[in-house]
Amino acid sequence: xxxxxxxxxxxxxxxxxxxxxxxxxxxxxxxxxxxxxxxxxxxxxxxxxxxxxxxxxxxxxxxxxxxxxxxxxxxxxxxxxxxxxxxxxxxxxxxxxxxxxxxxxxxxxxxxxxxxxxxxxxxxxxxxxxxxxxxxxxxxxxxxxxxxxxxxxxxxxxxxxxxxxxxxxxxxxxxxxxxxxxxxxxxxxxxxxxxxxxxxxxxxxxxxxxxxxxxxxxxxxxxxxxxxxxxxxxxxxxxxxxxxxxxxxxxxxxxxxxxxxxxxxxxxxxxxxxxxxxxxxxxxxxxxxxxxxxxxxxxxxxxxxxxxxxxxxxxxxxxxxxxxxxxxxxxxxxxxxxxxxxxxxxxxxxxxxxxxxxxxxxxxxxxxxxxxxxxxxxxxxxxxxxxxxxxxxxxxxxxxxxxxxxxxxxxxxxxxxxxxxxxxxxxxxxxxxxx
Amino acid sequence: xxxxxxxxxxxxxxxxxxxxxxxxxxxxxxxxxxxxxxxxxxxxxxxxxxxxxxxxxxxxxxxxxxxxxxxxxxxxxxxxxxxxxxxxxxxxxxxxxxxxxxxxxxxxxxxxxxxxxxxxxxxxxxxxxxxxxxxxxxxxxxxxxxxxxxxxxxxxxxxxxxxxxxxxxxxxxxxxxxxxxxxxxxxxxxxxxxxxxxxxxxxxxxxxxxxxxxxxxxxxxxxxxxxxxxxxxxxxxxxxxxxxxxxxxxxxxxxxxxxxxxxxxxxxxxxxxxxxxxxxxxxxxxxxxxxxxxxxxxxxxxxxxxxxxxxxxxxxxxxxxxxxxxxxxxxxxxxxxxxxxxxxxxxxxxxxxxxxxxxxxxxxxxxxxxxxxxxxxxxxxxxxxxxxxxxxxxxxxxxxxxxxxxxxxxxxxxxxxxxxxxxxxxxxxxxxxxx
Numbered sequence: 001x002x003x004x005x006x007x008x009x010x011x012x013x014x015x016x017x018x019x020x021x022x023x024x025x026x027x028x029x030x031x032x033x034x035x036x037x038x039x040x041x042x043x044x045x046x047x048x049x050x051x052x053x054x055x056x057x058x059x060x061x062x063x064x065x066x067x068x069x070x071x072x073x074x075x076x077x078x079x080x081x082x083x084x085x086x087x088x089x090x091x092x093x094x095x096x097x098x099x100x101x102x103x104x105x106x107x108x109x110x111x112x113x114x115x116x117x118x119x120x121x122x123x124x125x126x127x128x129x130x131x132x133x134x135x136x137x138x139x140x141x142x143x144x145x146x147x148x149x150x151x152x153x154x155x156x157x158x159x160x161x162x163x164x165x166x167x168x169x170x171x172x173x174x175x176x177x178x179x180x181x182x183x184x185x186x187x188x189x190x191x192x193x194x195x196x197x198x199x200x201x202x203x204x205x206x207x208x209x210x211x212x213x214x215x216x217x218x219x220x221x222x223x224x225x226x227x228x229x230x231x232x233x234x235x236x237x238x239x240x241x242x243x244x245x246x247x248x249x250x251x252x253x254x255x256x257x258x259x260x261x262x263x264x265x266x267x268x269x270x271x272x273x274x275x276x277x278x279x280x281x282x283x284x285x286x287x288x289x290x291x292x293x294x295x296x297x298x299x300x301x302x303x304x305x306x307x308x309x310x311x312x313x314x315x316x317x318x319x320x321x322x323x324x325x326x327x328x329x330x331x332x333x334x335x336x337x338x339x340x341x342x343x344x345x346x347x348x349x350x351x352x353x354x355x356x357x358x359x360x361x362x363x364x365x366x367x368x369x370x371x372x373x374x375x376x377x378x379x380x381x382x383x384x385x386x387x388x389x390x391x392x393x394x395x396x397x398x399x400x401x402x403x404x405x406x407x408x409x410x411x412x413x414x415x416x417x418x419x420x421x422x423x424x425x426x427x428x429x430x431x432x433x434x435x
Numbered sequence: 436x437x438x439x440x441x442x443x444x445x446x447x448x449x450x451x452x453x454x455x456x457x458x459x460x461x462x463x464x465x466x467x468x469x470x471x472x473x474x475x476x477x478x479x480x481x482x483x484x485x486x487x488x489x490x491x492x493x494x495x496x497x498x499x500x501x502x503x504x505x506x507x508x509x510x511x512x513x514x515x516x517x518x519x520x521x522x523x524x525x526x527x528x529x530x531x532x533x534x535x536x537x538x539x540x541x542x543x544x545x546x547x548x549x550x551x552x553x554x555x556x557x558x559x560x561x562x563x564x565x566x567x568x569x570x571x572x573x574x575x576x577x578x579x580x581x582x583x584x585x586x587x588x589x590x591x592x593x594x595x596x597x598x599x600x601x602x603x604x605x606x607x608x609x610x611x612x613x614x615x616x617x618x619x620x621x622x623x624x625x626x627x628x629x630x631x632x633x634x635x636x637x638x639x640x641x642x643x644x645x646x647x648x649x650x651x652x653x654x655x656x657x658x659x660x661x662x663x664x665x666x667x668x669x670x671x672x673x674x675x676x677x678x679x680x681x682x683x684x685x686x687x688x689x690x691x692x693x694x695x696x697x698x699x700x701x702x703x704x705x706x707x708x709x710x711x712x713x714x715x716x717x718x719x720x721x722x723x724x725x726x727x728x729x730x731x732x733x734x735x736x737x738x739x740x741x742x743x744x745x746x747x748x749x750x751x752x753x754x755x756x757x758x759x760x761x762x763x764x765x766x767x768x769x770x771x772x773x774x775x776x777x778x779x780x781x782x783x784x785x786x787x788x789x790x791x792x793x794x795x796x797x798x799x800x801x802x803x804x805x806x807x808x809x810x811x812x813x814x815x816x817x818x819x820x821x822x823x824x825x826x827x828x829x830x831x832x833x834x835x836x837x838x839x840x841x842x843x844x845x846x847x848x849x850x851x852x853x854x855x856x857x858x859x860x861x862x863x864x865x866x867x868x869x870x
Contacts, residue, residue, distance in 0.1 A: 010656055011656070011658045011667075012461075012474075013461055013471050013472065013473070013474060014461055014462070014465055014471075014667070015457075015458040015459070015460070015461030015462035015465065019454040019457065019458070022454065022476075023454075026448060026449055027449075030449060036448055036449075037448065037477065037478050037480060037483055038448070038475065038476065038477045038478070038483050038486075038487070039447075039448060039475065039476035039477075040473065040474065040475040040476070041457070041473065041474035041475070042472065042473045042474075043472050043473070045472060048472050048473050048494075051473075051490060051494075052473065052475075055486060055490060059483075059486075070636065070659075071636070071637050071640065072636065072637075072640045072647070072657060073640075073647060073648060074647075074656060102835075105833075105835070106833050106835060107833060111637040111638065111640075111641055112641070113637055113640055113641060114637060131835065131836050131837070131840070165659065167836065167837070167839075167840055171837075221449070288730070288751065290730070290733075292737075293734070293737075294730075294733045294734050294736070294737030294738075294746075294749075295723070295725070295729075295730025295731060295732070295733030295734040295737065295749065295751065296730060296731070296734040297730070298725075298729045298730030298751045299728070299729050299730040299731040299734050299842075301729070302727075302728075302729030302730065302751070302753060302842075303729075303838060303839055303842065305805060305806065305838060306806075307753070308753060308754065311729075311751075311753050311754075312753055312754040312756060312757050313750065313751055313752055313753060313754060313756075313757030313760070313761055314729075314730065314750070314751035314753075315748065315749070315750060315751070316723065316730065316733045316737075316746075316748055316749035316750070316751070317748055318737060318742070318743060318746050318747055318748060318749075319743065319746075319747040319748060321747060321748075322747050322748030322791075325748070326748055356757075370740060371740065371741075403738060403740060404738055407734075407737075407738065
């Protein structure tokens, strides 16, 4: 099945908003084994939406449009698709109730303009939006409708309209569209993700060169993330069991080669969840003392549901005084080595552990820039200390990028270092017991 | 002049590589006052490159292709463009020397495959590549060539081919393409952004209905962000001065209608920067005490360069014990009203102000879910307290979405509340003085 994405929205054309949806959908197509050969972006303009849709329908089985389903005058996606197909629009009562309910639960009254969002083309399947007001829409084309666009005959053509806000689109895609596509497709695709941190994409590409190159039934594709690389292993077969059987040995081989750098093979486990799971499994509590990352490590840990079992409190110690007052870094240490130093993060982590009575602590101090760098301590220099039951490990990092990127990379490195230090601590304990 | 981008490369289609070039070019077009209405991405495939190019030439004056100029067999952009136009390719001696020189200065010998990069279509203008081997190419279409594609007659059509690596593309764009376009273009575009927080997109659409609907020389387009809406006001004129003159009264009208909800009209100012700027201007220090947002407010404030003047330290108080121990919330308050209550955030903000000796403090406590909600205190309920020089304001919010969205929305609301409370505090001070 060939699928094509059309993103609608002047803000993408103006470079104001990134192609989040196009990238997300591209990766989802790969997971489902759908082929995709083209993508387009058009503004909220009837003629150009029609042109893009005509071209897409001439060559693709499934066309996924996103954006332009909002309540304002310039949101015209639904109306334009209906017009191209020659279908009438009608107000949908269920959708209207859903939108009214959406506002009621927020203590608001539905605005007049939201009535536009209740209008649906004829013979449409409505895709519920749990996170917003715009419903998604799925339209199967009749043979006559398809004949106007496509060059050759083929399977039933489908147009899917999704809302523009990424979280709404992603929720709807997972809950409404994926089940529909799985049912429709005869072939079974199974894919597993191996999530890796602490290694660059090039390092991984070299270690796995032959595995990635192999042209068999199983494909391995790397996707770079901030501080992480995800490897997607995919196989296509007549049934689920056969596809899984093909994927399994390849995942095993990757895990063997990359060792500790693999932090999970579970799609739903993020790096912060892997850390929280390790803490929970070992009944450890954790605290954070952050300078340049200023709360972002705590922020990521606390995004994990159930974190309250392990995370109680943390500090943001941005100034030198805060480092002294809140976690007891010595004035002498700051004077002699500076705030960005191995010695300072070592004292930060020590003080935090004592004061918060936590088993594990992480401390970060670095130069995120753009100012503040020197020849000796350049922008991007970050020290991270991790303490696990009193065993402290300090590492020096050099990150590149702008202020936001350096901070994000430091957060990922800190989470990875926590993970590795906990694993190492327990591996040594076990070793000791065996002796 | 209407311009359109075509990105060529299978890796973009697969979601492996972000749309760096498309976003860069979009922003460059806006700067130069070029209109752009569509964008497409196709793989390295002759038929689809031709389809995209035909559609683009039917409606645009300038088509910028990027990618597919490399030395390998799957790089076919140049050949495909030449084929579509019916132009011959020839080997270019100057380009050949440039590529040989490129390798010589790197102590390497030109590979056989790089000879493909010396091939140029007839009557092309070559754009030197200072950072790589692939030359850029600029082709002006003859009237006969244009007549095959475009619907109406117009100015000379131009196709520009740029290399895919972003640094090469950007260098070539700035040094070779911009001077060419500036010479050629007569029109000027000016746009301003009005950033709004604390109001939904629908509310804004209703308040500005007639402003957004007007079909004059000035367009107003709203873009939703998490907890914010950005309004882009754009005008086109013969010169910069006239365009600015058209935009100015519309921006003023929007500011009048939306009042305090407009936090900036500066493209580079984020919501957190607006808060930090207000603090700096009034010589105030700030601290944070976060429960459900767990460090994310601090994280955003600290992303502002120069924040060290105002932000010294903050707390993450996720557990009840941490709320008691670190910021002195009374056990009785927690027992009687619960951690998520007006009373608790009021005590949190009080304790933080005292302990960190800050002028301004923000405290957040809420239920981010998915667990922990009750009928009385549902998921999404968040209390935010802001203290400005001892004047405390507490607000109750109801956010929707998943755990991450509720937290993000709470962060935006907290920043907005800080901004409004500081403004209000000083507006009252001035009033007092006048009496």
